[in-house]
Amino acid sequence: xxxxxxxxxxxxxxYVGWQRQANGVSIQGLIEDALRxxxxxxxxxxxxxxTDAGVHALGQVASxxxxxxxxxxxxxxxxxxxxxxxxxxxxxDEAPADFHPRFSAREKTYRYRIWNGDAISPFECxxxxxxxxxxxxxxxQAAAALLVGRHDFAAFQSTGSDVATTEREIxxxxxxxxxxxxxxxxFGGPGAAERAPEPLIIYEVTGTGFLRHxxxxxxxxxxxxxxxxxxxxxxxxxxxxxxxxxxxxxAPPEGLFLVxxxxxxxxxxxP
Amino acid sequence: xxxxxxxxxxxxxxYVGWQRQANGVSIQGLIEDALRxxxxxxxxxxxxxxTDAGVHALGQVASxxxxxxxxxxxxxxxxxxxxxxxxxxxxxDEAPADFHPRFSAREKTYRYRIWNGDAISPFECxxxxxxxxxxxxxxxQAAAALLVGRHDFAAFQSTGSDVATTEREIxxxxxxxxxxxxxxxxFGGPGAAERAPEPLIIYEVTGTGFLRHxxxxxxxxxxxxxxxxxxxxxxxxxxxxxxxxxxxxxAPPEGLFLVxxxxxxxxxxxP
Numbered sequence: 439x440x441x442x443x444x445x446x447x448x449x450x451x452x453y454v455g456w457q458r459q460a461n462g463v464s465i466q467g468l469i470e471d472a473l474r475x476x477x478x479x480x481x482x483x484x485x486x487x488x489t490d491a492g493v494h495a496l497g498q499v500a501s502x503x504x505x506x507x508x509x510x511x512x513x514x515x516x517x518x519x520x521x522x523x524x525x526x527x528x529x530x531d532e533a534p535a536d537f538h539p540r541f542s543a544r545e546k547t548y549r550y551r552i553w554n555g556d557a558i559s560p561f562e563c564x565x566x567x568x569x570x571x572x573x574x575x576x577x578x579q580a581a582a583a584l585l586v587g588r589h590d591f592a593a594f595q596s597t598g599s600d601v602a603t604t605e606r607e608i609x610x611x612x613x614x615x616x617x618x619x620x621x622x623x624x625f626g627g628p629g630a631a632e633r634a635p636e637p638l639i640i641y642e643v644t645g646t647g648f649l650r651h652x653x654x655x656x657x658x659x660x661x662x663x664x665x666x667x668x669x670x671x672x673x674x675x676x677x678x679x680x681x682x683x684x685x686x687x688x689a690p691p692e693g694l695f696l697v698x699x700x701x702x703x704x705x706x707x708x709p
Numbered sequence: 710x711x712x713x714x715x716x717x718x719x720x721x722x723x724y725v726g727w728q729r730q731a732n733g734v735s736i737q738g739l740i741e742d743a744l745r746x747x748x749x750x751x752x753x754x755x756x757x758x759x760t761d762a763g764v765h766a767l768g769q770v771a772s773x774x775x776x777x778x779x780x781x782x783x784x785x786x787x788x789x790x791x792x793x794x795x796x797x798x799x800x801x802d803e804a805p806a807d808f809h810p811r812f813s814a815r816e817k818t819y820r821y822r823i824w825n826g827d828a829i830s831p832f833e834c835x836x837x838x839x840x841x842x843x844x845x846x847x848x849x850q851a852a853a854a855l856l857v858g859r860h861d862f863a864a865f866q867s868t869g870s871d872v873a874t875t876e877r878e879i880x881x882x883x884x885x886x887x888x889x890x891x892x893x894x895x896f897g898g899p900g901a902a903e904r905a906p907e908p909l910i911i912y913e914v915t916g917t918g919f920l921r922h923x924x925x926x927x928x929x930x931x932x933x934x935x936x937x938x939x940x941x942x943x944x945x946x947x948x949x950x951x952x953x954x955x956x957x958x959x960a961p962p963e964g965l966f967l968v969x970x971x972x973x974x975x976x977x978x979x980p
Contacts, residue, residue, distance in 0.1 A: 449831040494832075523834035560720040561765075561836065563794035 439503040442513065443533040446498040448525040451564045451692065455491040456498070465489070465525060469500065472520035476513075477504045486539035486699040487546060490651075492691030494565065496549075497528070497698035499539040539699065545609065547644040547697040548653045550689065552661070555637035566638065567657075567693035573664035575616035575639050581663040581673035582641060585611040585656065592680035594659070596651035596688065604680070606652075608645040615640035639664075642697070651688050658686035710774040713784065714804040717769040719796040722835045722963065726762040727769070736760070736796060740771065743791035747784075748775045757810035757970040758817060761922075763962030765836065767820075768799070768969030770810040810970065816880065818915040818968040819924045821960065823932070826908035837909065838928075838964035844935035846887035846910050852934040852944035853912060856882040856927065863951035865930070867922035867959065875951070877923075879916040886911035910935075913968070922959050930957035 446465075454462030458470065466483050473481035486499040508516070510530040517527045536542075551566040553559070558568035585608050592604040616639050641660065643653060659676055662668045676685045717736075725733030729741065737754050744752035757770040779787070781801040788798045807813075822837040824830070829839040856879050863875040887910050912931065914924060930947055933939045947956045 447831050449834075518828055523829060523839075524831045526828050526831050528828070557789055557797045557799070558794060560718050560795045560797050563720075565832065568794075 439505055440507045441501060441503045441533040441535055441537065442510070442530055443499060443501045443537060443539065444513075444517070444530045445528045446495060446500060446525065447528055448495050448498065449564070450489060450492050450494045452524065453491065455493065456485050456487070456489045462491075465495075465498075466500075468521060468525060469517065472517050473502060473504070475520060476508070476516055477506060479505060484539055486543050487648075487696050489694075489696055490691050493694045493696070495696040498696050499543075499699045501533050501537055501539050542701055543647075543699050544702055545644050545646055545700045546648060547610075547642060547699075548648070549614075549695040549697045550641045550643075550653060550657045551693045551695070552639040552641070552657070553637060554639050559636070562636075562638075564692055567690050569661060569664075571665060573639060573661065574666060575613050575664065577666070577670050578639065578641070578660045578664040579613040579616075580670045581660055582611045582613060582643075582656075584670075584673045585643070585677065589677055590680055591649055591652055591677070593676050593682055593685045594652045594655040595649035595682060596655070597682055599650045601649065604649060606645055606647050606649065608643060610642065610644040611656075612642060613639060614642045653694060654689040654691070655682070655685050655687075657689035657693070660686070661689065662686040710776055711778045712772060712774045712804040712806055712808060713781070713801055714770060714772045714808060714810065715784075715788070715801045716799045717766060717771060717796065718799055719766050719769070720835070721760060721763050721765045723795065724762065726764065727756050727758070727760045733762075736766075736769075737771075739792060739796060740788070743788050744773060744775070746791060747779070747787055748777060750776060755810055757814050758919075758967050760965075760967055761962050764965045764967070766967040769967050770814075770970045772804050772808055772810050813972055814918075814970050815973055816915050816917055816971045817919060818881075818913060818970075819919070820885075820966045820968050821912045821914075821924060821928045822964045822966070823910040823912070823928070824908060825910050830907070833907075833909075835963055838961050840932060840935075842936060844910060844932065845937060846884050846935065848937070848941050849910065849912070849931045849935040850884040850887075851941045852931055853882045853884055853914075853927075855941075855944045856914070856948065860948055861951055862920055862923055862948070864947050864953055864956045865923045865926040866920035866953060867926070868953055870921045872920065875920060877916055877918050877920065879914060881913065881915040882927075883913060884910060885913045924965060925960040925962070926953070926956050926958075928960035928964070932960065933957040 448465055454464050456465045458464045458467040470481055470483050481502050483500050483502050489495060513530045514527050553562050553566040553568045554573045556570055588607040590605050595604055641657060663670055719736055725735050727736045729735045729738040741752055741754050752773050754771050754773050760766055784801045785798050824833050824837040824839045825844045827841055859878040861876050866875055934941055
């Protein structure tokens, strides 16, 4: 049976998350429904990252096998015709039999967007965490850099998780955009980003793997530093504590994007 | 009684439009509800433009009077605290007794966004019309320029409208952004605009007044030219015909934004 890998983008606002659940509409469920219509039998979809309710993706990767072979471009068109506009298949290619989007992944990158102004643009409220009160992006950057390397990230794992090890390797952790900490509440809507700098602070992190809610707990901790409630070095102490109760709160889901997943050279990176 | 003018931005996707209606949630209705809670009596809100269901605003202007005077910054905060995040009051100031946001307006500016790529980004589908198949932005620009001046715009008025005159003056009509007519369907989500050009064609029009559905009928007509179904000069013939049946179809609401409204010098422009 032919195996396929697809790359997806989605606006997660109106869904219960990636994973199929008994109640509510999931991304996985909608794509499995579309695949069932195409292949005329049940198809199981495997994803690279189980994004939570409200979390978005720019380059989620998923795989499945079909009984009937389809050209990749026809597969993209057929899936997009059956999916809501909030979920788009960007590309498809054939995948080796042993490919698994999660277990074969080499690195994943997440982006977290913070709106740091008095009022959040109505066109950003689905896609950013609104933090009012000035944030020190320089202090946040210095704290973010302390996470690079192989560490035990137990302090940033949501309680009740059950994984073999809480050790992960972070290869990049940085504030990549820091708009002016503007006190104005005027904004230009979609397309305005080229013209006027907006009060956005954007954090990006790349790692070999992530624990449940890890990025959101890191962001909640970075914001404590940005607010000046804690010094930069506190990030190192939180990490060393391996205690979730020490870290900052979990940032809300709407600011989080799974940017992309990379694989070994035999599976050229897609996002 | 003190009179106020407010400037508003909203994402119109989930509302029945500006105007209060018997069925469905309107922008006007939500703001009047918030004002009633503040002033402890019914308050009537007047708007500069009655945007339709799904149409957005970056700088809508509205006015009302209260029985109890409030400082303008307190008014902004109190309204935003009561309104959903999809509707934001950007500013408030005191307005003269004879101020009416529609009748006092000197000019209004609208923007229409077209996504001209194979698949529309999930982060754009609420804010742009998806037109696949290449559009010639240069031809659209040449056709758009033919509308500048004082003309009878009856050809672009939705049927069944009842207005004293269909003559209006357009002072600017242009394609202001034309991204590459990309055939790729990769996109970067919010914040990506600075990094990679997206397949967006953006039309902006400023005039002393607009007929019902006029901007959307103009855009539907421009797209006929962009597709190459009609020559540039056809725009002039449509205008001269004063016949709605000759013009192109009405473009869908999701691409339309009320950008701003300007007033005379005694009422400094707000958006």
